[in-house]
Amino acid sequence: MPELVQAILQGDRRALARSITLVENDTAQGQQTLDALFPKTGKAHVVGITGASGAGKSSLVNCLVDILIQQDPKLQVAVIAVDPTSPFSGGSVLGDRIRMRAIAENPNVFIRSMASRGALGGLAHNTQAVSLVLDAAGYDFILVETVGAGQSEVEIASLAHSVLVVEAPGLGDDIQAAKAGIMEIADILVLNKADKADVDAAEMALRSMLAMGYPSTKTDGSVWVPPILRTVATDGKGVAEVVNAIQAHAEFLHSTGTWQQRDQTRLRAFLHGLLERKRNQEWQQFIQKEEFKQVLKKIYIHELSPYAAVEQLQSISFLKNSH
């Protein structure tokens, strides 16, 4: 077993941080490390936290982790906080740690900021891989905070076992809540900033949205109905109830056998993502080639339609079999 892998399994935080960088940077050594760690994964409960920017995700994470650790001092909790990368410079300012003061020095907590590096689903391409490294390192809970999400950044649903969608008053009416996308992926709805004026109207909009999604709520426990929980994350109000809800959701997943389903969804999405990126890299190499430039020229003079061009390129054995 490589030295780095052994160090991670023994709880060496420096080695853990190093290997996360290797995985994040798509290095060969990172991939080998993950290969070696993979048999040790599959125990952590991954909690996704998503919602609009400014809704209070980081403050909520700070409180959630603080309460989890207080309830069980032996618990190990990791946080992956994703912030956007500038499309112009490729750089980023990762500022989620600012709100995580209460947990910053706890030896059972590991916080890692990640830049999205061009990925559009609210996470970075390698967030899943990083969560697996933390899983192997023995973290019981891994909280993944997405970039400030609009409506369709729903990738977190295929990474987390439990998804928290954080809302705040004043962000939209009931039609916003009825739209497809981010509201659909919530296992737990958190209405943060509940000390603000419009909180009742905001809760009403969320309730009516839920009522449409779960018309005949079964009470036998076979269906999970997302609870709506009010919080004021900056002073911790209501956050203990969110922790309870996460634990209840984890229990629900285990008792109904759906935990495994979610886990398989996660792994399948991971594999799909890797294959897609590999194919994309091959494509990037292909567009350097002469055939591609020829076809492009014909499109530029409106002689060949882009659809017909795809057919033609396939026949030059590009999309069909690139090996």
Place this chain on the structure above:
Amino acid sequence: MEEKKIRVLIAKPGLDGHDRGAKIIARALRDAGMEVIYTGLRQTPEMVVQAALQEDVDVIGLSVLSGAHMSLVPRILDLAKQAKLEDVRIFLGGIIPAEDAKALIKLGVKAVYGPGTSTTQVVEDIQTLFEKA
């Protein structure tokens, strides 16, 4: 495809509440393509070093305007050594008298920047460090 980014922690240890300079530097480094982890105000030396370790940064940029640099910075250097972060480069900005700057550089600080330093210079200094590597 392999992609390496320079990661920088920008931290304000101690008790002064002026973080404008730190934010300007954070923004300039971002615009130069670096990933900047910004921790905000009133960090203890322990918090700074823990963050640097977890985030696996290449550079720590400290901003101190309170005059407490001679106690805060050596403490951070010491904790960094204990955490085996010897290869992390530490930069310091703020109101630092010349003789203090000299003493801190002797202790291991890579560079000290005073008021009026251009952001371009800081960016170039960091980039030069990693071009050589």
